[in-house]
Amino acid sequence: MRRSWPFTVRGTAAAVLALASFVAAAQIGSVQLLGFGVFLLALVIASLVALHLTRRDVSVSRSTLPGVAATGSTLRVTAHVSVRTALPTTPGTWDDAVPDGLEGRSGGRFPAVGSGLRGGDRSVDLVYDLRATRRGVHWLGPLTLTVRDPFGIARRSAEIGETTRVIVTPECIDLPPLTAFAGATGGMLQATTTRLGQGADNLVARPYEPGDSMRRIHWRATAHRDTLMVRQEEQESTPEATVVLDRATARWSADAATGPGLDPRFEAAVDACVSAANALVRDGYAVQIADADGAPLSDVLPGGEQAAVTTLVARFATLTAQGSTDLGTLSRLWTGSTTGPFVLITGGVTPADVDALAALPAHSVHPVLLATHPQGDAIDRANATGWFAASIPAGSDLRDAWMQVSRAELPIGSGHGIG
Structure with a gap:
């Protein structure tokens, strides 16, 4: 953009004064006023020339x-x-x-x-x-x-x-571990054991079987049990967690679908999504990020790979609300199997929505529901049906809500079916 008027206040005053001098000189016949006006006009013109001709x-x-x-x-x-x-x-x-x-x-x-x-x-x-x-x-x-x-x-x-x-x-907020007890919901402490006969050294011992390498004999266990024992290979498996960000426009304002950063409630939900994913990845979970219709919102984040979280946060810079998924669809998608921690982040959830989700908590070791503006008694009803539920209104401290849903005790009336 260029300024339409090329003179400063000083230049404008000089131009006006030059014009006034010409008018006054013509009226009273003053040669001095005419010369003064010519001098001012020449100064103004010279300033313009010097300014525009210098490359x-x-x-x-x-x-x-x-x-x-x-x-x-x-x-x-x-x-x-x-x-x-x-x-x-x-x-x-x-x-x-x-x-x-x-x-x-x-x-x-x-x-x-x-x-x-x-x-x-x-x-x-x-x-x-x-x-x-x-x-x-x-x-x-x-x-x-x-x-x-x-x-x-x-x-x-x-x-x-x-x-x-x-x-x-989005702002990625540092959250504490999901539960007060290490390994209570899986995490890096969860492992499965496979017997391969040969492999890396571990502290687990088993009786000798034909074909086992003599180099794998566990002498301390052999002396203790008075029978030949060998070291058993233990292979760790990465536990999984799921974070669902409900983007259905019916549960957000119209601004949430117009562009990023316009709906404070949707912004609180996006911040909660990346923060929850970061906390779970840090604790060793392979985290799947999905929409309420099951569509993935990113690649699976490997446990312990914080660089993957950085990529996720950058990808969510332009995320907006879209679609019209019913939360009952979410329940049908995830009740066919048992999963680790399951975090659902939504907006204007109603008691009817909670009823549609009632079967899901029994299929997760730690089901969490966070809502930015729950309707009626939706949060209380969610807690009664097995969710660890809390409200996260825009402007509130997400850490407080996360601590609330991280408590180790199951809600009264919980419908969890996992031991």
């Missing part, structure tokens, strides 16, 4: 730290401005356009730049901080640079450089 090649590149920002975090932006000019420039001002979703002061005084005839380009680094306020993909820029002539009479503003993409992801 300046300006380029802008930006970098951000961090490269991807989480909602609520601070982002440091560095705009590297390269200027090539034959003549020295005067100080000016700069302003970098900040989109909705980011906020902060992004402007200031641009320093004078010396001639580049001998030393090539001159560069200036403009550094400022922004706060990420809304999830999504935002475009920073262009940068508007305003320069003035040496007398401060004329000015020229121009937009320079391209826009720079800034990705704002």
Whole structure:
């Protein structure tokens, strides 16, 4: 964008005064006033010529730290401005356009730049901080640079450089382990044993069988039991967990389907989804992320692989509400087998929705239901049917709700069928 009026306040005053001098000189026949008006007019014209005839090649590149920002975090932006000019420039001002979703002061005084005839380009680094306020993909820029002539009479503003993409992801909140007892719901302590005859050393011993290698004899166990014992290979299996983010538009506001970051309740649900997935992956679960209709929202996250969580968080930067899945569908999809921890995150869940989900808790070792704006007595009814349920309204502390659903005791009236 360029300013339509090329003069500063000083330049405007000089132009008006020159015009007034011409009018007054004609009225009273004053040669001095006429000369004064000619001088002011020449000064204004010379300022415009000097400002526009001096060639300046300006380029802008930006970098951000961090490269991807989480909602609520601070982002440091560095705009590297390269200027090539034959003549020295005067100080000016700069302003970098900040989109909705980011906020902060992004402007200031641009320093004078010396001639580049001998030393090539001159560069200036403009550094400022922004706060990420809304999830999504935002475009920073262009940068508007305003320069003035040496007398401060004329000015020229121009937009320079391209826009720079800034990705704002959900906030991944550090949550405690799902249960108070290690291994109570699986985790890294859960293992299965296979007898392979040969393999890695373990502390588990079994009676010798023909074909076992003599190198695998467990001498301490042999002496203790007075019979030949060999070491048994133990192979750990990764337990699984499921996190379901209900994106059905009927349980969110219309803004949730319009774009990311517009519905505070949906944002709370997305934050809860990535935070729950992070906690489960950290505890050793292979985590499946799915929609309420069973459609996967990402690849399975391997247990202990925090890098996979980083990829998930970046992918969820543009996630919106969509579809019209009934929660009864979710119950039918997951009641055919037994699974580890099962976390359902939804919005305006009703008591009828809870009734449709009543069969699901019996098929999970730790079923968790988190709702941003439950209707009626939905939470109480969910707890009575076997869920570990809590409300997570927008602006609340997710850790408090997670601690509530992480309690070891089953709710009164629980329908769990897993020992």
